[in-house]
Structure formats: structure tokens, C-alpha cells
Amino acid sequence: MSIDRETARKVAHLARIGVAEEALDDLARELSAVLGFVEQLMEVDVEGVEPMVSVTPMTLKKRRDEVTDGGYPDRILANAPMAREGFFVVPKVVE
């Protein structure tokens, strides 16, 4: 599978990574190289094989649905690039 310039642009947008126009061709070439490599998987007979969900056979643990941690907003906000009055600050989202 070869990735063209337009697909590269679309994937970059889906991943929310800005890519300059002039870098799209190189990106498409690099992504194509990796996808070309993984193309070998198509040779494998996977008929009737279950996709792996958990590498160690185990049932997922459960616990009571209750608050076990938290209550320290100052510590949570301490690393925020922008915070005000106990909230993270982002550009306006809703018009």
C-alpha cells in the first residue's frame, strides 16, 4: 500500500499533527516505506485465528466503583501551560 500526498495530509490531520505543505511528499514516502514493510503480514494464513486481546491469559480485575484518589486540584493544575481559578484554560471551543 502506497500512501500519496493527500492521504498523508489526511492522516496528519486525523492525528492532529501539523505538517507543512512542503513536507508532505517526504512524509508520504516514509509512511509508505513502513506500510510496505508490514505488507508481509498479508502472506500469513490467519484463517480461524483469534486476534490477541490479552497476552497473559487473565480476567480483567474489577473493583468497587468508588472514589479512591483525588481532591487536590492544585497539584493537578501545577503543570498546566495555562490555568485559572481551578480550571485548565483553552482557546474558545464553542462559538
Add this chain to the structure above:
Amino acid sequence: MGELAGLTISEARARLRKGEITAREITEDCLAEIEAAAPLGAFVEVTAEKALAMADAADARLAAEGEAAPAMCGIPVGIKDLFCVEGVRTQAASKILDNFRPPYESTVTARLWQDGAVMLGKLNMDEFAMGSSNETSHFGPAINPWRAEGDSRPLTPGGSSGGSAAAVAARLCLAATGTDTGGSIRQPAAFTGIVGLKPTYGRVSRWGIVAFASSLDQAGPMTRSVRDAAIMLQAMAGEDPRDSTSAPRPVPDFEAMLTGDIRGRRIGIPKEYRVEGMSAGIEALWQAGIDMLRDAGAEIVDISLPHTKYALPAYYVIAPAEASSNLARYDGVRYGHRAKLAPGEGIVEMYEKTRAEGFGDEVKRRVMIGTYVLSAGYYDAYYNRARKVRTLIRRDFEQAFASGIDAVLTPATPSTAFALGEKGQDDPVEMYLNDIFTVPVNLAGLPGISVPAGRDAKGLPLGLQLIGRPWEEGEMMNIALALEERAGFDGAPSPWWKG
């Protein structure tokens, strides 16, 4: 200078208990060695004050508890930059986590500190553990303390735990933590002549470790002897309520299992690991390892792991898929770098600019590959198929173990350490091929260990890999000990960086 920093954990433990040396003396020696080793780029942050305070606390505890003090008490270690350490800058060697100071402690480091280990600082690595040469680090590469004879070109210490490997090999610390998603402990251990162990998936808690590919990531010890790996793994391992994939299993006394007696063990030699283009030195080393284990009384059995060839392609679907999801959290809102916006730009521009500025090229590539293979129309063709192939890869090992094989012996890497800038410049896949012998172990969730076993014609270290049955790290390390004893690897690189 450097004598104490050069001790193994087991040697230091004995001398600390006899009162011959103090944790403070070892720590001061390590700090001096770290300072003198700046050209190696191994440490990205040195926490000298914290180290000395922890060393003093360890000395007090050793005085009070004597023989009852934990084995790691007073042992100075380095921590890969992937582990959150409360209040200490933790960036996963990425710009996007610029100056992030976790308000919490990873379970692994918490356990080490609880046992009295001493924190020297944070170690360099590939950005988000994505790389095999430490060259994708935002802080610049770590450098291998080993050089080829008659050649002063800087070599890679491997990756992604390159700083950990360089620091342990150069005797800057007694041991270090690493993490291994596709070989990131074992490959750098092999490149630098040290021991690196990846535990069974679920043996060590992943809580507080910056996530790369959650179904593959495991933390483990990087040390200068197999015994030290056993001691340090003991402190790191065990169930953790904060990691739902950590196994509810008792952790055995690993060190007590190191008898060196492996008579009657059946060691599998997989024919599929005899790959094209493998260097003559590696081929000879593998044969030497076979002879050593036979000499120790093990039975050597040829086996087949037929899906080995598809491990790397499956890995380069599954790992990027999980990474694209895990790394979605880096959006410039809660921590780390946020891009400056132009007037009129909104939240989408903030995400796109922040991630463009904050991620390096390899990380971007993997996030986009992951996004692609998970996107509508390709999910079945790539992601589900890769997960099916993963089932087959695990089944290969299960069948080998069911036939009575106790462990599998392979080379750790297809080559010795290469020069910085030598690989992957034009084609990212060239770099990926480094992990050809280590990746299947992560896909199958098995324990693996790299043991230094010799040197090539240019004097560079070579490693052999043992792959164990699930949860049999102790048995695997016992076989590794038999290998270590017979290989008699002569450990220390010449300290050119001090000149």
C-alpha cells in the same frame, strides 16, 4: 575515584553490611563519576541533593536494621526518564513534556525507594522509548562508553534505554531501570556489555511509567551481573492495584534460585533466528553460547518458531496503533509544551501546532502510522490481522515449551553497536531491523534476558538472549548465570571520556 561506583549491587550490599563503606561514600563516588562523564550524555538530570539525603537515610537504616535491611538499601541507581518521580523533571526525552514535574511517583520507583535505593537522576532515552539508538532523544543522543579498537567514532549505546545502558556500563551507577517494548532493555544491554532483563508481561507494574504501547511495555533492571538483575527485579516486581494488568501472583525469591546448576535443562535453538546477513561474529557467539550451556549439562534441542519472520511487521502495526492512542493525551492542555497561537487560531490549531512542535520525527511517524492502521477501512486489514499474527507468534512459543523446552537461546542483536548517524537516515525500517530477535518476546509476553557473552574482532561487546517460560524469570536467570560464569565477560570499557 570510581572504585565504589564500579561495585556490583551484591558486592556493595556485602560491604555496606560489614560497615566497610557507607551509602554516602558510594553515592558521592557515583556523583563524581557522573560529573566526569558528561560527554556520554547518559544523564539528563542529576538529583545530587536528593541522592545524598537518601544515602544518609539508607545509612541510618543499615545501622538500625543490619542484615534485615532490604538488599537494595543504600544502592545508588539511575532512573530512565520514562518513570515518573515525584517533583523531578520527567520528559520521556520529549519536548512535548517540557519541564513536566509529576505530582506522583511510579510504582517501580516507589518500591525501590521503599527498599532504600538511592536516586541519582534521570537517564537519557529515545523519545517516548521509540528508537533503537537513543538518537531520537530531545536531549541529544547518549554515547556508548565502548569504542571500536583504533576508531574514536562515537557509537550508539542502543535504545531506547540508551542512557541507562551507557550509565551502567560506564560505572556511573550500580544499576538502572529500563523499559522494554520491543527490545529497549535487551538491545542496549547487548551493545554495552551489561545484563538487561525484560520480565514477563504483568510481572512489574506499569503505573506511573509514561506509556508507549501498553500491551507490550514492561520495566526491568539493567545491571552488571545476573545476580544483580535478580536482586533488583525482586524489588521492582509484584502486583499493584493501580495497574489492572499486573499479575496477582506471588514473586518468588529470585536470588535463591541462582544455583548455577542447569543439568538436564532443555534449551531450544530456533532455526528461524539464523537470519540472512547475520554477522560472522554473532554466529560464532551463538555457537559458543550453545557449547557453554551444553558444558553446563543442558540438553540442546533444535526447534522451530515458524512465525518469527512476521514478528517485526506485526509489531510495527500494533505498537504504533497503541502509541497513537496513548500519545493522544499530549495536546498542550494539562502539561508540557503548548504552541503560541496567532490571532484567530482556535483549539484545532492549538493541538496541531503543539504536537508538530513537541514531537520529534520518529514519534510523529509512529503516531501517524498508528492512526492510519486504526482508521476506518484499514482496521481489519492491518490492526486485526496483526493481532491474529501475534496470537500465532505466541502459539509458536507455547508449542516449544509444551514439548519440554525450558528456555530458548538466541543472539540478542544482529550486530554490535553501530555508529551514530549510521542507520535509518533514509529508511526508518533499517533501524527497526535491529529488534528482530527481541520483538517476538514482547509480542508473546515472555521474559527475556540479554547476557554479555563476548566481544567481536574490534573489541565491542556481544550479547546472547535467553527467553524463558512465562513467569519463570528465576529459572531463566539461573540459566543466564551458567552462561555468565562460562563466558567470563571482561566488563569495563576504557574511560576515554575522562581524558
